[in-house]
Amino acid sequence: MKIYGDSISGNCLKVKWTAEALGRPFEWIEVDIQKGESRTPEFLALNPSGQVPMVVLDDGRPLAQSNAIILHLAEGSHLVPADAYDRARMLEWMFWEQYSHEPYIAVARFRVVYQGQAVSDLDPGLVTRGWAALGRMEAALEASPFLVGGAVSLADVALVAYTRMSHEGGFTLENHPAIRAWIGRVEQALKIG
Amino acid sequence: MKIYGDSISGNCLKVKWTAEALGRPFEWIEVDIQKGESRTPEFLALNPSGQVPMVVLDDGRPLAQSNAIILHLAEGSHLVPADAYDRARMLEWMFWEQYSHEPYIAVARFRVVYQGQAVSDLDPGLVTRGWAALGRMEAALEASPFLVGGAVSLADVALVAYTRMSHEGGFTLENHPAIRAWIGRVEQALKIG
Numbered sequence: 001m002k003i004y005g006d007s008i009s010g011n012c013l014k015v016k017w018t019a020e021a022l023g024r025p026f027e028w029i030e031v032d033i034q035k036g037e038s039r040t041p042e043f044l045a046l047n048p049s050g051q052v053p054m055v056v057l058d059d060g061r062p063l064a065q066s067n068a069i070i071l072h073l074a075e076g077s078h079l080v081p082a083d084a085y086d087r088a089r090m091l092e093w094m095f096w097e098q099y100s101h102e103p104y105i106a107v108a109r110f111r112v113v114y115q116g117q118a119v120s121d122l123d124p125g126l127v128t129r130g131w132a133a134l135g136r137m138e139a140a141l142e143a144s145p146f147l148v149g150g151a152v153s154l155a156d157v158a159l160v161a162y163t164r165m166s167h168e169g170g171f172t173l174e175n176h177p178a179i180r181a182w183i184g185r186v187e188q189a190l191k192i193g
Numbered sequence: 194m195k196i197y198g199d200s201i202s203g204n205c206l207k208v209k210w211t212a213e214a215l216g217r218p219f220e221w222i223e224v225d226i227q228k229g230e231s232r233t234p235e236f237l238a239l240n241p242s243g244q245v246p247m248v249v250l251d252d253g254r255p256l257a258q259s260n261a262i263i264l265h266l267a268e269g270s271h272l273v274p275a276d277a278y279d280r281a282r283m284l285e286w287m288f289w290e291q292y293s294h295e296p297y298i299a300v301a302r303f304r305v306v307y308q309g310q311a312v313s314d315l316d317p318g319l320v321t322r323g324w325a326a327l328g329r330m331e332a333a334l335e336a337s338p339f340l341v342g343g344a345v346s347l348a349d350v351a352l353v354a355y356t357r358m359s360h361e362g363g364f365t366l367e368n369h370p371a372i373r374a375w376i377g378r379v380e381q382a383l384k385i386g
Contacts, residue, residue: 048329048332048333049289049293049329051293057278061278063278063281063282063285064285064289065284065285065288065289065292066288067284067288068281068282068284068285068287068288069281069285071281071284072277072278072280072281072284075277084265084268085250085254085256085265087265088256088261088262088264088265089256089261091258091260091261091264091265092256092257092258092261092262094261094288095258095259095260095261095287095288095291096242096257096258098288098291098292099258099291099292099295100242100244102292103296136241136242139241140241
């Protein structure tokens with residue numbers, strides 16, 4: 001399997017961590033988004049959305065969207081709950097991540113770290129929504145060691161990717177002890193960090 | 194099963210259509226987002242994200258996020274491909290819908306129809322990204338009758354919801370004949386429209 005990814009992207013790291021946690025061999029092909037390398041004709045032929053991560057499976061077929069990729073790789077593994085309702089809650093967190101977390105937490109980090117914007121100049125609406133996302137996670141993790149019950153799942157993989165870097169965009173986690181402890185647990189479970 | 198939804202929301206209609214296509218009985222509970230009915234203490238106790246749709250399953254347990262709900266309801270049905278790679282492509286479209294389609298196509302419609310903004314006053318970046326999403330769909334549907342191969346799947350359910358209303362936000366589909374024909378096929382397959 002080939003993973004096309006940009007090492008600065010949490011979405012791409014999700015795929016790397018999942019492959020490593022499953023002991024699945026892969027070749028990492030670095031794609032620099034900021035240099036437009038996901039917009040070349042060759043890349044667009046594999047993924048018309050022009051987004052990374054993107055994988056080419058062992059049989060040559062492409063697959064995109066970080067959460068779709070890790071769901072495919074991890075099907076039937078310990079990273080996907082056996083119980084149908086738990087599996088549905090995992091998917092709930094994964095869709096929530098892409099809609100209500102990544103667009104604020106990841107985007108703030110990108111603007112600060114890679115575009116040089118000051119944290120104090122970030123769009124206040126973006127900051128408010130980022131804190132709301134972290135507040136929801138804090139409440140959930142006060143009640144449960146992982147996002148879905150007692151064991152690590154793809155919900156944790158998807159959410160930890162940008163949450164562990166949230167301080168880079170100004171979202172320091174001083175008042176979020178449950179999230180901080182959870183990051184440590186997930187890093188240990190996935191052997192990352 | 195109880196479905197909490199706002200009838201003006203394509204995300205909510207996805208859940209209704211899926212339940213109907215599967216012959217699954219449900220009670221529809223109307224939640225008016227614009228009146229703040231998804232932000233009451235009672236609602237937030239069921240879904241801390243304050244979003245609709247949300248279902249309460251027959252055993253009383255809640256589940257949120259439109260695409261997570263329809264994946265749960267349709268597991269093992271004809272709306273989910275049996276082949277693992279096809280299933281992964283379906284998920285790829287569903288995550289893409291929430292990240293690269295809904296935030297432009299659905300948001301434009303909401304601003305025009307419910308907030309009274311003129312189409313000509315929409316944020317040009319939003320309009321550009323909306324057209325890019327529709328362009329990608331048109332290319333895919335020139336090659337295939339449904340988004341994943343030859344049969345309707347949850348990818349079509351997820352994407353048709355706002356695409357069939359895209360003209361309400363200024364995205365007329367005169368130059369997208371493959372999308373128009375596909376909308377008709379999906380409406381027929383799901384018995385909606």
